[in-house]
Amino acid sequence: MIAVDTNILVYAHRKDSQWHEAAEGAVRLLAEGTAPWAIPWPCLHEFLAIVTHPRIYAPPTPLVAAIAQVEAWLASPTHVMLAEGAGYWETLASTVSAAKSVGGHVHDARVAALCAHHRVSELWSADRDFSRFTKLTVRNPLIGQAE
Numbered sequence: 001m002i003a004v005d006t007n008i009l010v011y012a013h014r015k016d017s018q019w020h021e022a023a024e025g026a027v028r029l030l031a032e033g034t035a036p037w038a039i040p041w042p043c044l045h046e047f048l049a050i051v052t053h054p055r056i057y058a059p060p061t062p063l064v065a066a067i068a069q070v071e072a073w074l075a076s077p078t079h080v081m082l083a084e085g086a087g088y089w090e091t092l093a094s095t096v097s098a099a100k101s102v103g104g105h106v107h108d109a110r111v112a113a114l115c116a117h118h119r120v121s122e123l124w125s126a127d128r129d130f131s132r133f134t135k136l137t138v139r140n141p142l143i144g145q146a147e
Contacts, residue, residue: 001035001036001037001038001080001118001119001120001121002030002035002037002038002120002121002122002123002124003037003038003039003040003082003111003114003115003118003120003122003123003124004027004030004037004038004039004043004123004124004125005040005043005111005123005124005125005126005127005130006043006046006047006050006127007125007126007127008023008026008027008124008125008126008141008142009023009027009039009043009044009047009073010047010050010051011023011024011126011142012024012026012027012028013047013051013061013066013069014051014057014061016057019126019142022141022142023141023142026124026141026142027073030076030078031073031076031078031079032076033078034078035078036078036079036080037076037078037079037080038079038080038081038082038118038120039073039079039081039082040081040082040110040111040114040115041081041082041083041114042107042110042111042114043111044070044081046107047066047070048063048066048067048070051066051069052066080118082114082115082117082118082120083114084114084117085117087117088113088114088117091113091116091117092109092110092113095109095112095113095116095133095135096109096113098133098134098135099112099132099133099134100132101132105129105132108127108129108130108132108133109133111123111130112130112133112136115136116135116136120136121137122137122138122139123136123137123138123139124138124139124140124141125138125139125140126140126142
């Protein structure tokens with residue numbers, strides 16, 4: 001199963017991103033495909049916070065449009081949400097410890113731990129910070145897609 005990180009979701013949504021076309025195509029491929037794909041809950045929270053933030057985007061995405069975008073992804077019949085469950089704490093603790101994640105890197109560790117907890121085969125992200133999680137396969141689906 002492939003999981004999608006916040007930045008890919010933001011680029012797929014924001015038409016003013018130089019990566020929009022490539023990211024939208026990548027997410028559409030997952031959403032319209034037959035294989036299960038996932039979004040970690042923290043990435044949806046972060047997506048909403050980023051696209052609606054007036055200091056990040058001028059103009060920001062209206063909340064109603066951001067919610068509609070999330071609902072469109074959730075409507076994909078092959079989509080799975082990655083949430084904490086029984087045994088998650090052990091996965092998070094080992095992920096944080098192995099990567100020595102502190103401060104802001106704990107958020108990334110949470111996403112990596114959710115992927116591990118749900119046996120995600122690959123995380124799609126443009127965030128190089130995920131390289132610190134050596135047990136997680138990370139791929140940037142945008143490489144070579146836009147200049």
